[in-house]
Amino acid sequence: MDRRNFLKSGLIGAGAGTLAAGTALANNTIPKEVPEWSQILGAGVDVEPYGLPSPHEAHVRRRNVEWLTASPESSINFTPLQDLSGIITPNGLHFERHHGGVAEVDPNEHRLLIHGLVDKPLVFTLEDIKRFLPVSRFYFVECAANGGMEWRGAQLNGCQFTHGMISCCQYTGVMLSTLLNEVGIKPKGKWILAEGADSAGMNRTIPMEKALDDCMIVYAQNGEALRPAQGYPMRLLVPGFEGNMSVKWIRRLEIGDMPWFAREETSKYTDLLEDGKARMFTWVQDANSIITTPSPEKVMKHKGYNVITGLAWSGRGAIKGVDISLDGGRNWEPAQLEDPVLPKCLTRFYYPWDWQGDGKLIQSRAYDDSGYVQPTFAKQREERGLNSIYHNNSIHTWEVKPNGEVENVQLA
């Protein structure tokens, strides 16, 4: 958002420089007139058989950055984290990342084939999959490139763009271990090729240990069928690992004795280091966090009592704590975590503070139950250089300015 749009959006008017203590910018008296909605009948039931948000919430939407990719069919958009409460991402706001567009799959014709180093190959229909004992779990799905535009310096001025390649839902499906038990894995079967039914034929290799641990084949997301953009009618879910491995529109699992080295685990989703070597199979999404309010989109409107809030997560386990700094990382204090605090799931944190209208450099720092602490940008760059693209989980800085505006900045 540039200055012009900032003003246009009406968040801060001409009086921005003179914020009054404890008062909102908007008029906060009770209106004199009885509003129309208190007098006339509203819409009846069934006017909207599938309900939609209030038109006043139209600004809450996914957004993309057009200059990032050559075509919208192989592209990404971002979840508006700054507009969400709690930890769940509504289905229509789950970020999208496709490599060949959204496959329009007919659920009656869709099949999941499991074959390779197995005792007995099997094909499952959606109906077969739904007959297994269902399991429902809360997990985040995060693109490995979340924050990837920030490696060389502060670039995008918005929480949605710096961190919105993540969403969190309750997923329902069957444990992958249950399906693998049905086919019977041969002792040499150590790797699984997962393949989607989209026009990218998305394929990734999953290690057997992970597959047997907590992977799922899911068909529901937040209580309803998966959305087409998230892999309807079924997707693989690989909790805590980079989102690309949670192959959507999953149609095939082949068991093998070595990895496949598919394009998305060689050409892409490998992390180039300064010396020209690249890390591969960097699956885990390390502990990360972001303050969603205040942020460039959620500017400071009141002096005095305010609550800093945001989200933390770790692919290694559960978030153990989040610390907040108001002075660019010199001093830190713990934030409050809100229940539930679940492994490989978004965790909501709060930090009440008293803002006196002065400039601040605010940061959040997450640590998880494995002992891992979110690193600074300086430490990340020292270790990885600038060309990694993927797996940036550095501590992020927002500058709160005296007039209440907030900017994405990076510290030396």
Next chain:
Amino acid sequence: MSNWLKLVVVGLVAAMLSFEASAQQKIGLGTVPTAEEIARWDIDVRPDGYGLPPGSGNAYDGEEIFIDKCSACHGEFGEGAGRWPVLVGGHDTLASEDPVKTIGSYWPYTSTIYDYIYRAMPFGEAQTLTPDETYAIVAYLLYSNDIIDDDSMEINADNLAKIEMPNKDGFIPDDREVVSGERCMRDCKDSVTVASRARILDVTPDQ
């Protein structure tokens, strides 16, 4: 513990064990596919050549197919048209400030070229190439990247996996730090300086 309680505990453990055993039992859902059905979907190719279908092609023929089906996006020589991906060149750039990752400079295995092109290209017309066409395009891309030097060399299931890629040793396993441990709370640094600002760059989309 009373004998009675012991009995209950032993009974409970036995019940849990039998439940565990039953969890390993097969439920019996799903249908066994025929070998022909599996073959229809089994399109993947591995670095050891496993999965490569019968057929062959050379770079000379591949060039023509590439110009016809691929060059609109990737350029006649794989140099990339507009913002579409570049498929050739980039040698010795990986350690530079501006690395160019292509099939020739970055990809560790030839099998991935076959696997990816057959499953995903041409963009929007996936799985339409024949094995012969795919081999020919792979040969053309190897030739254009100076990995083979004979444009009449027939590439097939026997020799593709044996061709070594320049960057085959360019990858290391994930050795990211597992435990970082340091959680400083007071006076963690001497000075705080802003090094870069998003607004100065001004590349954020309008909202």
